[in-house]
Amino acid sequence: MANLIRQTTQLALHLVRPYVTPGSTVIDATCGNGHDTLALAQMNPAKLYAFDIQEDAISATTALLEANGYHKSITDGRFILRCAAHEEMDEYVASPVSAVLFNLGYLPGGDKEITTKAASTLKAVQAAMELLETDGVICITMYSGHASGKEEKAALLDFAETLDAKQWHTAYISMPNQKHHPPEILLITRKS
Numbered sequence: 221m222a223n224l225i226r227q228t229t230q231l232a233l234h235l236v237r238p239y240v241t242p243g244s245t246v247i248d249a250t251c252g253n254g255h256d257t258l259a260l261a262q263m264n265p266a267k268l269y270a271f272d273i274q275e276d277a278i279s280a281t282t283a284l285l286e287a288n289g290y291h292k293s294i295t296d297g298r299f300i301l302r303c304a305a306h307e308e309m310d311e312y313v314a315s316p317v318s319a320v321l322f323n324l325g326y327l328p329g330g331d332k333e334i335t336t337k338a339a340s341t342l343k344a345v346q347a348a349m350e351l352l353e354t355d356g357v358i359c360i361t362m363y364s365g366h367a368s369g370k371e372e373k374a375a376l377l378d379f380a381e382t383l384d385a386k387q388w389h390t391a392y393i394s395m396p397n398q399k400h401h402p403p404e405i406l407l408i409t410r411k412s
């Protein structure tokens with residue numbers, strides 16, 4: 221097993237895995253090159269949605285899923301990939317949803333200008349919260365090493381602090397001794 225503490229994206233998937241059961245609907249809100257989508261697919265959910273605003277990301281994710289034997293899951297509508305902004309996820313997804321994964325920032329190797337942004341990410345997280353079932357999870361990997369990521373992280377942590385503790389439970393994982401702004405994880409679960 222990978223050393224999860226050193227690999228934040230693997231840690232995020234490890235945290236999400238127990239929330240995905242054979243009856244689950246799950247969402248990859250930022251599918252990018254499809255690595256997280258494939259990992260969610262391998263958790264065997266009943267329904268999987270993947271969003272990205274870049275057509276190239278949807279093509280890459282489709283190709284990766286197909287290369288891993290999921291062609292039929294795409295054609296029969298079990299897996300739905302949409303080139304759409306994640307803040308519009310409620311137009312495509314029916315609740316209840318058991319897990320929503322956000323891996324924020326820009327596509328590694330892609331255009332750094334096409335990045336998630338504080339205002340739209342907050343809207344998307346709120347949309348995900350509306351869809352989330354009781355005891356479901358939203359898992360957000362945040363990157364504060366670039367200006368807009370720093371702003372996004374601050375906005376998300378401020379937002380998390382405002383959530384009613386009777387209805388929501390949040391957790392925040394940071395890497396206090398690591399240099400160069402390592403990724404961090406924010407988790408939100410619905411209590412009722």
Ligand SMILES: C[S@@+](CC[C@H](N)C(=O)[O-])C[C@H]1O[C@@H](n2cnc3c(N)ncnc32)[C@H](O)[C@@H]1O
Nearest residue numbers: 250251252253254255256272273305306323336
């Ligand atoms: C860090 S990458 C995701 C990496 C991906 N999960 C993977 O496994 O390869 C972030 C992605 O978010 C996408 N993105 C940016 N703004 C978005 C938005 N409003 N809605 C959906 N996706 C968005 C970018 O196009 C980019 O592909």
